[in-house]
Amino acid sequence: MAPPALWLLRHAQPLIAPGVCYGQLDVPADPQHTLQAALRAGAALPRQAVVRHSPLQRCEQLAHALQAPEALLVPDARLQEMHFGRWEGQAWSTIARPELDAWGQDLYHTAPGGGESLAAMLQRVSSALRHSWAQDSRHGQRDVVWVTHAGVIRCVQWLLQYGHAQPRAQDWTLPAPAFGEWLRLPLAGMATTVRTLQS
Template identity: 50%
Template structure:
């Protein structure tokens, strides 16, 4: 059986009251180093049996690079399927400025509505599902994804519910805190 490690990037250098899904922003350098050290210590017993992938956004790339600096025999490959959801023209706006009507429209049709004319959850579930299929096919005991909260929720949903589409009241899955990780069985 393969263990999937869902690792969330460190705290981004942005007001977290803003919608920042695909904004390519850096993470706090000190928090990134701390996260890399925790992850290295957790992965060390498995280092010969793990494959590491990361979102190409710089806050995830920072963590992947920090991990590799600590443990040079680790290699991480960028995978676009591990990107956070694209919030379109909502990106960079404060959540309270987006407006209740726009957020309610998204909540009414969580799976198929593309918030900010960006990416729908159906599309995101499809790309994360593709990455999950590839992870299951790898000859690795441990697969590590350095990515985002939305990717972690999608992976959990797909492993628990398959192709069923979530309603907004069902989209309550946890995600790792900044710089933390969780493990799932594939």
């Protein structure tokens, strides 16, 4: 049996035009893609796990589609994508270049579209990670599944690798799984890192 892990599962393809900034817009995912993703993930994920998910429907759809009877399903607003404020619903190509440049120049502190800064997002994902470690995994003893978004998955990787360090735009190159795919992070050895996030 594989040791317990944190499974970061990205929602299926959303039903929105390509090139649109959607962030926390509550758009649904393609039902067929969701079902296919649930079947793939269901064959790999542990059955007795806490399944924590973003309350946005594209994640909720997948969480419900893959849920095993033994799993505990928990919505968590901290697992939502970044909020892009007034940019949401706009094509990226129509957002004013000076606004995009300002965000790129200070990725950590600038709130894109007046929404949420990366600093604020890292803080809420850190809170979710600490809580999930202590309560869901029982300090590394039980598998945990997050059904979430690319931005959250990048935040988890950053926090585990760099802690409270402030990323610049050129640093923010962490990979994210494709729609309906996942990243598995073993819980073994995560205790020390999680403790540093509490300071």
